[in-house]
Amino acid sequence: MRFSQLYAPTLREDPADAEIPSQALLQRAGFVRKIAAGVYTYLPLARRSLLKIENIVREEMNKIGGQEILMPIIQPAELWQKSGRWDDYGPEMMKLKDRHNRDFTLGPTHEELVTELVKNELTSYKQLPVTLYQIASKYRDEIRPRFGVLRAREFIMKDAYSFHDSWESLDKVYLKFKDAYSKIMERVGLRYTVIEASSGAIGGSESHEFVAFAKTGESNVLYCECGYAGSDERVPYKGEYKVYDEEEKAIELVYTPNVRTVEQVAEFLNVETRRIVKSLIFKGRKGFVMALVPGDRELNFEKLKAYLGDQSLQMALPEEILEEFGVPIGFLGPVNLKNVRIIADYGVKYLKNFVVGGMKEDYHYINVNHGRDFEIKEYTDLIVVQKGEPCPVCGKPLKSEKGIELGHIFKLGTKYSETMGVKYMDKDGKLKPFIMGCYGWGISRTLGAVVEQLHDENGIIWPISVAPFEVIVTVVGKQLEKEFSEKLYDFLIKNNIDVIIDDREVSPGVKFKDADLIGFPIRITVGKLYKNGQVELKDRTGKKKIVKADLNEILASLNEMKDEYLK
RNA sequence: CUGGGCGUAGUUCAGAUGGCUAGAACGCCAGAAUCGGGAUCUGGAGGUCGUGGGUUCAAGUCCCACCGCCCAGACCA
Structure with a gap:
């Protein structure tokens, strides 16, 4: 490729x-252009990188026996009504x-379509x-598309579905996917972790997420040196519970004008925040539910949903609460509920002797005790675990880091095959619903994640495996330099190097800035050193080599440099 | 959807209290000189000021509606 012909408007x-580096850099370096909120055009550089990512994923899928198909984006409503x-x-x-x-819908995922596909065959x-x-492209009308290619409304995803006649068979394939996904992360060059995840709306039992570390990520990962890692939505709390061993005092309703938040109540009543019990109202399939959490802790919504087995659960709106209970949200409480x-x-x-809302505007109860003042029948773990708290496996303090979810694998079980009535004939002559697994990987999101993880103040730092081009030959000089550059360029192409030559008639500064911004892993500059019979090799992390201007020597040094790159 | 902000050249922005024949920088085009970090000089093209309506002698500027975009919340690969 010649840079003078390349459509890469920097x-x-x-x-x-x-908002975030990857979004700025992918646009600045001429990889993507936004066409609407969360909808992007991929320009040639991005397309090349995406194809490399796709191919890595494709190879890993094929290795574990996946068969590639292509399903329509437009899907009839009936299938979705059925499920x-x-x-x-x-x-x-x-x-x-x-x-x-x-x-019709533009498919956000394809469970319905595959199950329908295999139904008769x-x-x-x-x-x-x-x-x-x-x-293929997927469509989700996100309430708020954000972070460029990381949360888009149209995005490219690899989605896989497996069909089994036993849980053992599913387990085997599931493990293969887990393995394949780790390989993908490694080949793409990302720092990552695998976490246990709640399976969310898709349903099913076991589930793992593959998360690439990034400061700007939206998932919060808690991990431990023992190897444990989990999403903060799911990590069980294994810390101590402070036990209050004291006399129960008489319950009292006190006037607390305009104090609503835990902090305000704590200050007003001069009580530690832990003793103020947060009462949160949720609305689910079976009506209202109240969750109680110590005032110094954050409620874990995912844990509550999992406990109730109700994915439709939502926080009740202040108006709903006022209508149903006759109290503004700051004064809710379990007493007399x-x-x-x-x-x-x-x-x-x-x-013991804690504080709850008075179920009356501007009032709180103090010295409340359960068992005496109200009844709690169900206890569970409902809080968000913080970093520094004990690892659920080994007890050492957990560390936390943010990340971007790239892959998600689920054991679906029979959820779709049952609701959609998709069955196979088993050995025993009986019709049984398939046991299924489903496995997603965000392709376009991977592009963003790589940039998010690998960049500096000058631009992107592509790993060799997914760089739009591995090598750029930068020509700085006149006739002699140009001639040698062209010879070198042809020679590298003949030797299967993925190379681009910057043959534009622009000043050297522009070429260097663009090369760094786009982030080619290795730059070969044919410039001022050429009169001494030398060229410069420099990788994107700054490692430099001066090499004799000899085609074979350059190739040898280049290959060496590639091997060392980002190691 | 709720709340806040914004919409002026390809891009980043400036255009108090209405007076605009709408600007700058970068980019783009033509030319000169130059060639190791977005360098310099000369000349040039480029705008329905988001859309529609209203107020006014006069609207980029004020009012209304719509559209789009961005930010904070609930979702997900």
């Missing part, structure tokens, strides 16, 4: 809307109508297991 300044997700998935789905007024246990996958299921964190169990 920008001198960061675009106004960029019940037309409404469940709700506003996240991009919906449209055809000229006959029939409903995959009918016998003899054909199992089968793993199908595709690499009727017909609402109460679930408390273990921490509440050991509290």
